[in-house]
Amino acid sequence: MSHPNHTSQFSLLTQRRFGPFFWTQFLGAFNDNLFKTALLVVLTYDALSWTTLPAALLNNLIPGLFILPYVVFSATAGQIADKVEKGRLARFVKLLEIGIMAIAAIGWLTHNLWLLVAAVVGMGVHSTLFGPVKYAYLPQHLKPEELVGGNGVIEMGTFVGILLGEVMGAILAGHGAAGVHLVAFGTLAVAVLGLAMSWRIPASPAPAPALKISANFVAESVRNLAFSKKNRTVFLSMLGNSWFWFYGALVLSQFPLYAKEYLHGDHSVFVLLLTIFSLGIGAGSLLCEKLSGRKVEIGLVPFGAIGLSLFGIDLYFASLGYTNTAPVDFVGVLAQHGTLRILADILLLGVFGGFFIVPLFALIQTRCDPAHVSRTIAGMNILNALFMVASAGVAVFLIGRGFSIPEMFLTTALLNAVVAIYIFSLVPEFLMRFLAWLLIHTIHRVSTVDVERIPEQGPAVLVCNHVSYVDAIVILAASPRPIRFVMDHRIFKTPLLGFIFRTGKAIPIAPAHENPWLMEKAFVDVAQALHEGELVCIFPEGKLTRTGEMNAFRGGIAKIVARSQVPVIPMALRGLWGSVFSRDPSNVFERSFARGLRSKLALAVGRPVQPQQVTPEGLYEEVLALRGDWK
Incomplete structure (x- = not known):
């Protein structure tokens, strides 16, 4: 799906709100793995000069000791990250890293294995403290449309840091005493560089500064998971x-x-x-x-x-x-x-x-x-x-x-x-979004116009022209959040589309003359969804177009807004008429070949209409203007 004014996600690296944080995280991942890998290589190939313990035992013990703090301290680390300003916390973690690497350096230079093992546990604590900061920081400083790109760059940087650290650790540890000295002083230097980077991280206010930190990490861990489970x-x-x-x-x-x-x-x-x-x-x-x-x-x-x-x-x-x-x-x-x-x-x-x-x-x-x-x-x-x-x-x-x-x-x-x-x-939403994503990345190319007008939070009703059997899937693929669609009950009986819309919690509706109970239930379900802060999308024409022209909007939208005072957002689909999914009466094979693979579509989103200004006729004119001549 194309977007105007799209800048590369790498441009974030040049901005203070992201760059210093990225390099702080990168250097931490690099240092963790340089230290751990160098220690494992030394204990594998030069064990006798360090300890009499079997290398196989140490090779399993050391990674386990690094992971142990995640189990023990993660809940407390999460509390601290919610209570303390994140730039300040990052600097504290980097100061801690310098202290740990100083202890490790003494261990390297004196061949004291237990100081090195203590440093392994210390670096596990360091990573445990920084983990919650890493992913809570991004939503505070990145726009919603930058979040996936920012996460991608962070993940890429983390894995590259891990890789470079492991390679460098293995190379240095293979160079005998000189390599050990380089590891000792190199890890200390990287920790200092990480601290220098952390000083440029901008202020990130704590979301819960009044939070009382629990000393019982077991109870807090259980409470944390129980809260997330809600x-x-x-x-x-x-x-x-x-x-x-x-x-x-x-x-x-x-x-x-x-x-x-x-x-x-x-x-x-x-x-x-x-x-x-x-x-x-x-x-x-x-x-x-x-x-x-x-x-x-x-x-x-x-x-x-x-x-x-x-x-x-x-x-x-x-x-x-x-x-x-x-x-x-x-x-x-x-x-x-x-x-x-x-x-x-x-x-x-x-x-x-x-x-x-x-x-x-x-x-x-x-x-x-x-x-x-x-x-x-x-x-x-x-x-x-x-x-x-x-x-x-x-x-x-x-x-x-x-x-x-x-x-x-x-x-x-x-x-x-x-x-x-x-x-x-x-969670059927995963599968439904996958099918939507597949549709717009195989059969169609979809561009969007002003899609940011779809609210990121809170209730709203979306209204759109009804051109094809896949209108809802195209709209869903463009939306930044889930949508409850009001669909003709007969669509639920078709094998594939019925499965997709049932899993997406679509709301079935029928004409009053056909099933008055189902029609009234649909309006109750819409009101409930809006009350719970969800997005609801309806097709006010009530049926697919058979000519490519829009049918008159029915009065259902007025009934919805009278019951739930929420904004209405007009939208228009362009380019679906004539597709294999539309009711175009011409030969399906001829029009499919004429359109070709990856045919162009567009979804245009209008300005929100306040509930007191909503009329079916007014919305019809808005949607028609958004659609223009491109059917």
Whole structure:
């Protein structure tokens, strides 16, 4: 869907409201992973000079210790982020990071493993405190149409920071004592640079400055999740987001062994797999803005879920087709038969992972209680940590049952399909938005005129000309929020459209002479929806046009406004007449070929009409003027 005056999401990086925050977050992710990876590599390849504990134990213990603070402190971190101004909190977190890295530097220089382990826990606390700030900050400083792009850039930056940190940590740790010294002083320098960036973050007022912080983190964690559960769509989106972390943790944790035992590669092959996956996540996160039309488009979430399953399944078959058994580095593995298919699957897993996770983040930010954003994100971090721990348990279970790594990829992809179907059956809005998104990105190209006139909050009635069977889907795809459509009850009996509109909680209506009870019930349902602050859309003509010209508007709109004093927003669809979905009497095949694939449509939105000024005749003239000569 096209938009005028569209500036690149990367232009946000040049603006103070976004740039300093982005670099503060980026440097934190980079430092976390440089430190952790360097420690794991040192303990894997030079364990004896540090400890007598087995390397395998430490390789599982250290990531677990990093995640532990998410479970313990996320609820408290969410409270702090809602109570304290976010720029000030970011600076405190960066000062904490400097202290942690100073302790780590002493540990590096004195070969004291337990100081380094303490620093791992400290960096877990650092990330736990910053997590709620990260996603609560964006809605305060970005416009609604910038939120998906901003989230995409943040996600891209996070994964690039993780990737660069892991690569740099692995390289430095492989250079013996000199590398260890570079890690010690390098992580400290990055922490100082992060603090310098945080000083430029603009003021972000606390949404709940009077909040009393609970010392009982267990009770607060339960309370947090219980509060989020009240908003069903938000809570299920949180679960969907946590599922992605389960999926990602299970797949990524197999990469080192997969690179070594299946691809017969050295450490550089593992870095290659990680790089490809991270680039995929970054690309998918950035593409979300373009594919979503710069709004929160949750229709991309089912699209992402489909890709995660399809390419996870194909990764299993691609792995079976890899036949090399000779040791190779990353250059050698690229020359092997079957490698490009494996890398393509990993890249596309990342891309579709971006499609899955970015709209979920944006939906959670925009649909949860504004005074509870940080605590909602904190609740999500608790769920993420629990799901990641569960993924480790599932991995151990599958390995214990003799599953190979490709079989684990296959199992995870099939599990993803089951979970996705379950979530989308509980929140049909995801599926409905996906079908709407699919329609306007395959058959049609839709442009919008003044779509920002559709209110982001509060009740309103939308009225529009009725040209085709897919009018509602086109309008839904353009709207920044869900819409309750009033539809002819007979449409509910058609197989596909009936399913779409039932899942979208459309309101069936019948003519008074045909079913007076259903007609009256429709008006009651409309009044209830408006009372609850929802958008309702009706087609006042009451029937599809058979000529391309608009039919007279009936009096139902006046009855609705008399009962519910809300603004009415006129809209006009342009370009649908003559499409395969319209009642154009000419030959359907001829007109389909004449229009061609990806034919142009437009939705024009007029200025709101106050309830006391609403008449069917006046609205008819408004919609006709918006439509113009383009039918």
